[in-house]
Amino acid sequence: xxxxxxxxxxxxxxxxxxxxxxxxxxxxxxxxxxxxxxxxxxxxxxxxxxxxxxxxxxxxxxxxxxxxxxxxxxxxxxxxxxxxxxxxxxxxxxxxxxxxxxxxxxxxxxxxxxxxxxxxxxxxxxxxxxxxxxxxxxxxxxxxxxxxxxxxxxxxxxxxxxxxxxxxxxxxxxxxxxxxxxxxxxxxxxxxxxxxxxxxxxxxxxxxxxxxxxxxxxxxxxxxxxxxxxxxxxxxxxxxxxxxxxxxxxxxxxxxxxxxxxxxxxxxxxxxxxxxxxxxxx
Amino acid sequence: xxxxxxxxxxxxxxxxxxxxxxxxxxxxxxxxxxxxxxxxxxxxxxxxxxxxxxxxxxxxxxxxxxxxxxxxxxxxxxxxxxxxxxxxxxxxxxxxxxxxxxxxxxxxxxxxxxxxxxxxxxxxxxxxxxxxxxxxxxxxxxxxxxxxxxxxxxxxxxxxxxxxxxxxxxxxxxxxxxxxxxxxxxxxxxxxxxxxxxxxxxxxxxxxxxxxxxxxxxxxxxxxxxxxxxxxxxxxxxxxxxxxxxxxxxxxxxxxxxxxxxxxxxxxxxxxxxxxxxxxxxxxxxxxxxxxxxxxxxxxxxxxxxxxxxxxxxxxxxxxxxxxxxxxxxxxxxxxxxxxxxxxxxxxxxxxxxxxxxxxxxxxxxxxxxxxxxxxxxxxxxxxxxxxxxxxxxxxxxxxxxxxxxxxxxxxxxxxxxxxxxxx
Numbered sequence: 001x002x003x004x005x006x007x008x009x010x011x012x013x014x015x016x017x018x019x020x021x022x023x024x025x026x027x028x029x030x031x032x033x034x035x036x037x038x039x040x041x042x043x044x045x046x047x048x049x050x051x052x053x054x055x056x057x058x059x060x061x062x063x064x065x066x067x068x069x070x071x072x073x074x075x076x077x078x079x080x081x082x083x084x085x086x087x088x089x090x091x092x093x094x095x096x097x098x099x100x101x102x103x104x105x106x107x108x109x110x111x112x113x114x115x116x117x118x119x120x121x122x123x124x125x126x127x128x129x130x131x132x133x134x135x136x137x138x139x140x141x142x143x144x145x146x147x148x149x150x151x152x153x154x155x156x157x158x159x160x161x162x163x164x165x166x167x168x169x170x171x172x173x174x175x176x177x178x179x180x181x182x183x184x185x186x187x188x189x190x191x192x193x194x195x196x197x198x199x200x201x202x203x204x205x206x207x208x209x210x211x212x213x214x215x216x217x218x219x220x221x222x223x224x225x226x227x228x229x230x231x232x233x234x235x236x237x238x239x240x241x242x243x244x245x246x247x248x249x250x251x252x253x254x255x256x257x258x259x260x261x262x263x264x265x266x267x268x269x270x271x272x273x274x275x276x277x278x279x280x281x282x
Numbered sequence: 283x284x285x286x287x288x289x290x291x292x293x294x295x296x297x298x299x300x301x302x303x304x305x306x307x308x309x310x311x312x313x314x315x316x317x318x319x320x321x322x323x324x325x326x327x328x329x330x331x332x333x334x335x336x337x338x339x340x341x342x343x344x345x346x347x348x349x350x351x352x353x354x355x356x357x358x359x360x361x362x363x364x365x366x367x368x369x370x371x372x373x374x375x376x377x378x379x380x381x382x383x384x385x386x387x388x389x390x391x392x393x394x395x396x397x398x399x400x401x402x403x404x405x406x407x408x409x410x411x412x413x414x415x416x417x418x419x420x421x422x423x424x425x426x427x428x429x430x431x432x433x434x435x436x437x438x439x440x441x442x443x444x445x446x447x448x449x450x451x452x453x454x455x456x457x458x459x460x461x462x463x464x465x466x467x468x469x470x471x472x473x474x475x476x477x478x479x480x481x482x483x484x485x486x487x488x489x490x491x492x493x494x495x496x497x498x499x500x501x502x503x504x505x506x507x508x509x510x511x512x513x514x515x516x517x518x519x520x521x522x523x524x525x526x527x528x529x530x531x532x533x534x535x536x537x538x539x540x541x542x543x544x545x546x547x548x549x550x551x552x553x554x555x556x557x558x559x560x561x562x563x564x565x566x567x568x569x570x571x572x573x574x575x576x577x578x579x580x581x582x583x584x585x586x587x588x589x590x591x592x593x594x595x596x597x598x599x600x601x602x603x604x605x606x607x608x609x610x611x612x613x614x615x616x617x618x619x620x621x622x623x624x625x626x627x628x629x630x631x632x633x634x635x636x637x638x639x640x641x642x643x644x645x646x647x648x649x650x651x652x653x654x655x656x657x658x659x660x661x662x663x664x665x666x667x668x669x670x671x672x673x674x675x676x677x678x679x680x681x682x683x684x685x686x687x688x689x690x691x692x693x694x695x696x697x698x699x700x701x702x703x704x705x706x
Contacts, residue, residue: 039570044478044551128368135372219361220368223324225354235358236330 027257034058034250041246057251061237071252073226074233077143078212079259081229084147085154085211086204092151093158093203094196098188100159101166102174112163118156123216131220141224149221150211158203165199166192201270208263212256230256321610322351326366327380327593328359333562336628344617350610363389366598370394373601378611380432383420383592388667390423396597398427406616416660417592417634423665429594430615431634433625436561436590436660437498438652439580443573445555449474449481458575464528464582467556471537474555481537483545484558490533490541490684491677495558498589499525501661502582507676507701512666515701517694525583526690530683541684549574564649565630576649578656590660592634626650632657672701 028048033041034057035050061071099105100112130149139145169192177187193200215231222228228236234252237245264271329337334356341352355376357365363385369375371394381389389395398421403409408430410418421429441458451459451470461467471481485492500506505521508514516522532538539548546563548554550570558579567574579588595615597608618625622633623641632653633639639657644650663669679697682688688696 042547042550042570044553131368132372135374140374216364219357220365223355223369223374225356232357235361236334236356238330238358 030250030253030257033246034254036247038245038247057247058255061248061252061255070225070228071230071233071255074228074230075255077227078229078231078256080143081146081150081218082208082211082259084143085150086207088147088151089154089158089207090200090204093155093162094193094200096155097159097162097166098192101163102192103184112159115156115159119160123153127216127220130217134221139221141222141227143227145221146218146227146229147211149217150214151207153214154203154207154210157206161203161206162196162199165196169195198270198273201267202273205263205267205271209260212260320349320351321606322353323378323607323610323614324353324355324376325378325380325611325614326355326357326362326376328357328362329380330356330358333629333631336625339628340618340621340624343621344614348613348617350613352614366394367392370598375598375600377597377600377604377607378614379596379598380593381429381596383417383429383431383594384663384669384673386421386428386594386596387423387665388670389596390426390428391667394598395428396599398430398597400427402612403427403430406612408619412635412637414634414636414657414660416590416662420592420662420665421594429596430619431592431594432618433622433629433631433633434561434590434592434653434660435631436653436656437494437558437579437588438561438564438649438656439577440549440557440559440563440567441575441577442549442552442555442557443575444552445474445479449555451555460577461556461580463580467580467582468531468535468537471556472535475537479553480539480548480555482532482556482558483538483543483548483554484532486546486559486563487544488542488681489539489545490681493673493676493680494560494589494591496525496529496676496680497663498558498579498587499528499582501587501589502585504584506664507669507672508664508666512664512668515672515698517701518698523691523694526680526683526694528582529680530686530690533684534686541681561630561632561649561653565628576652578652578659586659587661588656588659590662592662593631668701668704668706671704675700675704 032048032050035053035055036047037052037054037056040047040050063072096115100108100115130152134140134145134149137145139148173191173195174187177191182190212229213231214229215235218229218232219235222232230252234249234256237249237252325341327334327337337354341354345351359382362379363381366375366379366381366389375394386395413431414434417431417434421427421431439460441460443452443458446452446458449470451473453459459470461470467482474481483489484495484498489495497507500522503521503525505519505525506516509516533541539545539554545554545557545559546566549557549559550567550572552572564576579586595618597611600607619633619635619637622635623638623644625631626633626638626641626644627647627650630649632650638644639654644654663673676697679688679693679700683690683693
């Protein structure tokens with residue numbers, strides 16, 4: 001029985017290991033290619049060890065004076081936009097989700113239905129009205145013009161996710177705080193938010209990832225090269241008509257994946273916990 | 283407060299205000315003149331990658347010579363068109379944009395582009411006689427002009443010396459043999475195809491979906507996407523079906539790479555012998571030190587037509603008229619047309635204007651010489667706003683033919699039905 005279980009465990013580990021290798025292979029290929037001199041990139045058979053290795057592509061994408069590749073600046077832009085989006089999404093979603101989960105007021109179900117219903121509207125449909133709105137606000141090519149619409153995209157999902165989680169928090173905890181003299185805001189800030197850290201972390205990651213990877217909105221809403229975020233700046237590395245420069249593209253891709261990787265490594269446990277507790281896969 | 287007001291008579295106030303207004307107007311005069319000499323214009327194009335760097339150099343030179351600054355925004359072509367479609371109606375478009383010829387009809391009919399009147403062209407020295415007909419006509423739609431052609435990206439035949447030598451396909455002069463017919467091309471390709479080496483490919487990446495290659499073959503067979511009156515699709519006609527059947531034979535006979543492969547990478551790696559692809563590839567092949575020669579696109583059907591897609595300068599409709607910016611934009615178009623030989627030499631694109639064609643630096647280059655020799659055979663897409671939408675529908679259908687999923691006739695009939703259903 002024990003031997004059978006061991007064999008089963010080994011089999012499972014081997015399958016998971018194979019799956020991990022399969023997932024990691026493209027990532028490794030990106031890093032390996034980014035370290036190869038241009039002449040060695042397209043070589044048959046392909047070489048998995050980048051020798052001689054070079055950092056020339058990283059230098060080019062980070063410090064090139066060419067107007068096609070302002071990756072360093074784009075990196076900063078993406079960080080500002082993504083962090084700004086996270087703060088806005090987490091703050092507004094939590095404030096909206098709490099009354100929807102815990103308070104009684106007329107039209108509550110309707111408001112929740114409208115918010116959840118908005119998840120079904122494709123982004124392309126709102127693109128033009130959103131553009132006109134941002135233009136009239138004078139926000140084109142600004143950080144707020146990127147952050148607010150990005151946050152709006154994730155807001156509905158955030159409200160849904162947090163409401164589901166807030167519903168699982170025992171009422172007794174809030175009742176006890178109210179008996180102790182806390183007002184509604186204090187209950188929210190001192191009881192509900194600290195208890196919701198895993199799900200808030202999960203939402204933060206979703207919002208960060210969404211803002212970090214978005215391409216279409218920044219492409220449309222930014223008219224100044226120095227305001228481009230990473231996905232748009234990376235697209236500029238691609239030659240017109242697919243005459244690719246693989247080295248800089250791979251170096252840019254490797255660099256752009258770093259922050260997401262770091263955030264995930266730091267918050268890995270909380271993300272998994274948040275998803276588990278809220279019963280959602282995102 | 284009221285006492286101070288009382289101390290200023292109406293006459294004093296009016297005189298003072300007039301003096302201030304006059305001083306402001308006088309002060310504005312020289313500033314406006316300075317702005318005219320040093321205008322800054324915005325310029326959107328899809329010249330990402332290596333050709334974008336060449337454009338940067340030329341624009342720097344232009345700014346030094348004229349004092350006009352250009353703020354470029356370069357984004358991949360497909361994204362550029364989406365951005366133009368949204369930004370221009372909102373009054374946020376650029377002062378100047380470079381687009382492909384086939385985009386002119388739909389942008390013109392959508393009101394995205396401004397009409398260019400003949401006097402604006404002639405007063406700046408742009409004359410039909412200086413251009414080959416395909417490039418000059420490409421800038422018009424329904425009798426009105428919307429653009430001025432810069433250059434002519436086009437197809438040509440690349441021949442890989444290493445692969446052809448291994449297959450015994452070099453001539454007595456040591457140069458690769460050039461196929462003279464469809465049968466000869468297939469036979470030579472079969473001779474080269476072995477293992478992971480292919481004899482013939484068309485398109486840079488994803489050959490199965492390469493509409494520009496498919497159009498080239500259609501045009502060679504006297505067929506086209508639309509009928510001559512542009513009202514219906516002509517793709518179900520026998521000439522188009524014949525092309526589709528030939529398209530299907532590439533992969534079925536194992537002479538061409540798989541549908542999603544990169545012909546460019548295969549050619550550089552010495553795994554592809556003959557390659558019909560865009561002129562924009564040859565500078566990269568030289569950089570990669572590939573041993574190759576170039577030849578005109580062979581006549582595979584009835585006529586030796588060569589696909590081309592001139593880049594066109596256009597004026598997206600602005601929010602308000604700005605004569606200084608428009609003048610500056612015209613100055614740039616004129617300057618680029620006069621200096622287009624530099625663009626040709628560095629970016630590898632033949633100029634639309636004939637003036638640079640006699641430049642000895644260009645005529646001495648073997649590849650540029652081939653490109654220029656094709657001038658009489660250049661053809662562009664049909665001038666209908668439905669062309670781009672039809673092209674988007676074509677991509678998956680020709681791929682299904684390429685991989686043998688659908689017979690040529692059925693696929694073309696289906697595609698024609700889809701195109702006919704597009705809104706007029």
